[in-house]
Amino acid sequence: MSSKRYDRYDAAEVEAKWRERWEASGIYRFQPNGPGPKHYALTMLPYPSGNLHIGHWYAMGPSDTHARYMRMRGYNVFFPMGFDAFGLPAENAAIKNNLDPRHWTYSNIDYMRNQLRTIGMMIDWDQQIISADPEYFRWNQWFFIEMFKRGLAYKKFSAVDWCPNCNTTLAREQVVGEDRHCERCGTPVTRRDLDQWFFKITDYADELLDFSQLDWPERIVTMQTNWIGRSEGASVTFKVADHDDTITVFTTRPDTLWGATFMVLAPEHPLVAQLTTPEQRATVDAYVAEATRKTEIERQSTEEGKAKTGVPIGAYAINPVNNARIPIWIADYVLVTYGTGAIMAVPGHDERDFAFASTYALPIVRVVAEAEADAAAPLTEAEPAAGVAVNSDFINGLPTAAAKQRVIEWLEQQGIGERAVNYRLRDWLISRQRYWGTPIPMVYCAQCGTVPLPEDQLPLTLPSDVDFKPTGESPLKLHPTWRFTTCPECGGPAERDTDTMDTFVDSSWYQCRYLSPHYDKGPFDPALAQKWLPVDIYTGGAEHAVMHLLYTRFWWKVMRDLGLVQADEPMQRLINQGVILGEDNNKMSKSKGNVVDPDMLAARYGADAVRTFLMFIGPWEQGGPWNSQGIEGPARFLDRAWRAVVEIPSSTDAPADPEALRRTTHRTVKKVTEGISRFSFNTAIAALMEFVNDLMKLRETSVRDTAAWVEATTTLALLLAPIAPYIAEEIWEVLGQDGSVHLQAWPEYDEALLVEDEIELPVQINGKIRAKIMVAPDADEATVIAAALADERVMEWTGGKTIVKQIVVPGRLVNIVVK
RNA sequence: GCCGAAGUGGCGGAAUGGCAGACGCGGUGGUCUCAAAAACCACUGGGAUAACACCCGUGUGGGUUCGACUCCCACCUUCGGCACCA
Numbered sequence: 001m002s003s004k005r006y007d008r009y010d011a012a013e014v015e016a017k018w019r020e021r022w023e024a025s026g027i028y029r030f031q032p033n034g035p036g037p038k039h040y041a042l043t044m045l046p047y048p049s050g051n052l053h054i055g056h057w058y059a060m061g062p063s064d065t066h067a068r069y070m071r072m073r074g075y076n077v078f079f080p081m082g083f084d085a086f087g088l089p090a091e092n093a094a095i096k097n098n099l100d101p102r103h104w105t106y107s108n109i110d111y112m113r114n115q116l117r118t119i120g121m122m123i124d125w126d127q128q129i130i131s132a133d134p135e136y137f138r139w140n141q142w143f144f145i146e147m148f149k150r151g152l153a154y155k156k157f158s159a160v161d162w163c164p165n166c167n168t169t170l171a172r173e174q175v176v177g178e179d180r181h182c183e184r185c186g187t188p189v190t191r192r193d194l195d196q197w198f199f200k201i202t203d204y205a206d207e208l209l210d211f212s213q214l215d216w217p218e219r220i221v222t223m224q225t226n227w228i229g230r231s232e233g234a235s236v237t238f239k240v241a242d243h244d245d246t247i248t249v250f251t252t253r254p255d256t257l258w259g260a261t262f263m264v265l266a267p268e269h270p271l272v273a274q275l276t277t278p279e280q281r282a283t284v285d286a287y288v289a290e291a292t293r294k295t296e297i298e299r300q301s302t303e304e305g306k307a308k309t310g311v312p313i314g315a316y317a318i319n320p321v322n323n324a325r326i327p328i329w330i331a332d333y334v335l336v337t338y339g340t341g342a343i344m345a346v347p348g349h350d351e352r353d354f355a356f357a358s359t360y361a362l363p364i365v366r367v368v369a370e371a372e373a374d375a376a377a378p379l380t381e382a383e384p385a386a387g388v389a390v391n392s393d394f395i396n397g398l399p400t401a402a403a404k405q406r407v408i409e410w411l412e413q414q415g416i417g418e419r420a421v422n423y424r425l426r427d428w429l430i431s432r433q434r435y436w437g438t439p440i441p442m443v444y445c446a447q448c449g450t451v452p453l454p455e456d457q458l459p460l461t462l463p464s465d466v467d468f469k470p471t472g473e474s475p476l477k478l479h480p481t482w483r484f485t486t487c488p489e490c491g492g493p494a495e496r497d498t499d500t501m502d503t504f505v506d507s508s509w510y511q512c513r514y515l516s517p518h519y520d521k522g523p524f525d526p527a528l529a530q531k532w533l534p535v536d537i538y539t540g541g542a543e544h545a546v547m548h549l550l551y552t553r554f555w556w557k558v559m560r561d562l563g564l565v566q567a568d569e570p571m572q573r574l575i576n577q578g579v580i581l582g583e584d585n586n587k588m589s590k591s592k593g594n595v596v597d598p599d600m601l602a603a604r605y606g607a608d609a610v611r612t613f614l615m616f617i618g619p620w621e622q623g624g625p626w627n628s629q630g631i632e633g634p635a636r637f638l639d640r641a642w643r644a645v646v647e648i649p650s651s652t653d654a655p656a657d658p659e660a661l662r663r664t665t666h667r668t669v670k671k672v673t674e675g676i677s678r679f680s681f682n683t684a685i686a687a688l689m690e691f692v693n694d695l696m697k698l699r700e701t702s703v704r705d706t707a708a709w710v711e712a713t714t715t716l717a718l719l720l721a722p723i724a725p726y727i728a729e730e731i732w733e734v735l736g737q738d739g740s741v742h743l744q745a746w747p748e749y750d751e752a753l754l755v756e757d758e759i760e761l762p763v764q765i766n767g768k769i770r771a772k773i774m775v776a777p778d779a780d781e782a783t784v785i786a787a788a789l790a791d792e793r794v795m796e797w798t799g800g801k802t803i804v805k806q807i808v809v810p811g812r813l814v815n816i817v818v819k
Numbered sequence: 820g821c822c823g824a825a826g827u828g829g830c831g832g833a834a835u836g837g838c839a840g841a842c843g844c845g846g847u848g849g850u851c852u853c854a855a856a857a858a859c860c861a862c863u864g865g866g867a868u869a870a871c872a873c874c875c876g877u878g879u880g881g882g883u884u885c886g887a888c889u890c891c892c893a894c895c896u897u898c899g900g901c902a903c904c905a
Contacts, residue, residue, distance in 0.1 A: 219823065222823065226901060337904090338905075422905090423904095616832095625831080629830095633843040634843080636843090687841090764886070768886095807837090809886095
């Protein structure tokens with residue numbers, strides 16, 4: 001042991017030292033062909049807002065801990081980082097402060113990269129990607145064109161969601177909440193009719209519903225499943241009386257066709273205008289106008305089931321099963337965006353139809369009952385439950401499931417319907433009327449139509465001399481020259497698409513690009529992709545459940561179908577960390593004044609302490625409130641760990657058992673190993689705290705001069721390495737060990753050392769603990785019971801009573817049941 | 820309304836059928852100091868007691884079990900997600 005005195009651990013100094021040394025020695029460099037099985041650990045890349053907040057630390061520190069742990073376990077770990085650099089804040093800053101979004105973004109990135117370095121992650125910055133780099137977004141454009149060629153990218157004129165604050169359209173996933181507000185800024189969206197680009201994610205709807213190859217949180221699986229919203233049923237075509245037109249509806253209950261007593265079209269349904277009779281024209285026009293106004297302003301305020309409104313259009317449809325003339329109505333409870341925008345109304349067995357029929361005195365017929373005999377039972381409310389068909393001709397008596405099948409067969413025979421599946425999922429709208437994104441690489445030519453740019457014209461970059469005005473039109477459209485070009489096919493005059501892509505495009509495939517960020521023969525190097533993809537563990541927030549996490553699965557499947565990747569899913573395992581709240585238990589926000597500044601904390605306590613505390617707060621997946629006093633605990637713990645190793649005790653005369661220390665060491669290895677491997681960082685740290693507490697006591701005993709002490713302290717450094725990488729490295733160095741602690745193998749524990757010579761066993765009488773006995777851990781049942789019954793306290797409780805039963809759980813307890 | 824998760828000391832949490840409250844924060848008392856800070860030591864769920872014994876205790880009410888924070892049923896509360904999806 002050196003005679004040097006280490007009296008204070010100076011986190012700032014030590015951390016700065018190791019940051020430099022690590023970077024100089026390149027211990028975190030990506031080694032694509034290095035030894036060990038590959039492990040690709042990925043954490044969601046940050047947006048370069050300009051400042052790293054505590055939530056970033058919470059997401060990244062523990063991810064880094066697990067990645068470091070895997071590396072010490074012998075895996076060749078890739079744990080990259082980059083920046084999701086396109087997006088509105090940069091452009092809004094441009095408008096507000098007259099700053100170039102490019103400059104704003106890239107200077108933020110430089111600043112944040114330094115903040116990220118502070119955390120102490122094992123990032124190889126040579127692998128970084130920045131999505132706003134032309135060498136990156138060029139491949140967004142390449143993918144777009146590939147998808148266009150395969151019909152997976154298409155342009156459509158339709159009613160779309162518009163955020164009046166962000167001044168752009170949004171994808172359906174990006175409109176949230178009851179009031180249908182913009183996911184980004186919270187402003188309620190409106191509707192606009194626009195010509196926009198879509199990615200055909202619905203082509204993959206069924207495959208996206210298959211989660212069998214994923215180890216993802218149940219919550220996310222459920223959210224995606226609900227979002228995709230598959231429902232099975234039939235499409236049925238109704239003739240319109242005295243018209244050549246037909247109306248097709250989607251129903252999940254073809255078995256209730258005999259109960260369809262009217263039909264309802266969405267007010268926006270294209271046939272409304274043609275079918276409305278002259279007498280009804282005025283009423284219908286007024287209703288349609290009102291519905292349009294409502295949808296634009298407040299959409300459907302879903303005051304559950306209340307006040308369903310509608311008007312008849314004067315036309316009638318023919319119910320194909322019984323040739324009944326049923327009136328056609330329009331009502332805004334039927335949505336033009338779902339199914340065919342038209343329904344057959346079965347008031348007897350659908351709550352909404354029942355409410356509507358009740359309001360407008362339309363006939364209600366029972367066609368499902370609990371038993372055939374109940375065919376005439378009155379209906380006082382809708383009965384959507386399954387049963388048996390009644391009043392339904394050839395399906396009478398059939399249970400609902402069989403009845404559905406029978407009717408579908410009949411419809412198919414008649415040629416008026418077929419089995420059909422409907423999804424709630426809509427295609428992904430990716431056009432954005434903004435500047436700071438990937439330009440859409442398409443050209444519109446009067447002669448040749450819509451033409452993709454040839455590959456040698458990629459990347460199509462953004463002009464820098466742009467006037468940023470929140471006009472609702474893309475600044476690219478207002479640029480004097482940018483949009484004007486020549487047609488790649490005929491060479492004639494043509495115009496570019498002036499919208500840019502949704503920034504969720506950037507993050508849909510970025511994990512592939514990290515492997516070869518400067519590769520220029522394709523989106524990524526296929527050899528590296530072959531070895532390193534898919535991602536093994538992906539960590540990040542759950543707020544992306546039906547946006548990024550759905551888009552990236554879709555994108556991956558497209559890449560697979562393009563032959564770029566092999567697996568079926570992009571990220572094997574997903575862990576969602578929780579959210580760090582302010583001390584007041586509210587979401588951190590500047591306006592609430594409850595924001596915690598990680599830079600300040602790192603300066604005061606050290607990055608190690610901040611990391612450790614964040615992991616110690618509680619289960620990572622749960623998040624929780626910050627506690628500015630709470631960080632003192634982990635800070636003290638690290639300081640004590642340091643002192644346990646370096647402080648020279650005044651005396652080591654007190655006797656102690658080195659074997660007991662060895663057992664403690666090995667038990668700690670087991671607990672920490674189990675904790676980190678199941679992302680239960682808090683219990684791993686608690687085990688280390690106990691260990692350090694023990695070491696603090698034992699350092700003033702004779703064990704300090706034994707091999708057991710050396711084993712304990714080196715093990716401490718190793719176990720601490722993934723959690724608090726700086727202090728672990730410093731301890732490692734002080735212990736005189738060679739190389740970096742981060743290049744060492746994770747310690748193994750010896751099972752034999754986990755066993756105590758003698759254990760304390762609680763003895764219960766009738767399920768209540770009354771005594772404790774000392775026995776050998778492997779003592780047999782008879783021995784244990786004998787020892788228990790011989791115990792003085794046990795005899796007091798059993799005296800004069802009959803022993804009915806004796807339960808011995810080896811190593812855990814004894815229970816004696818008496819009467 | 821539907822779906823999902825969660826309710827444990829003053830606080831964050833631990834224990835997933837076997838000693839409830841590990842570990843940490845906070846608190847109380849003490850040591851050191853001229854004093855303070857830091858550090859260290861002891862105690863810290865409630866009742867009761869001089870102290871022990873003992874009794875109660877994991878949202879509420881039932882149940883299963885030798886034994887339940889843990890499993891089952893019903894309910895309450897909180898937080899998320901979806902919400903006229905035919």
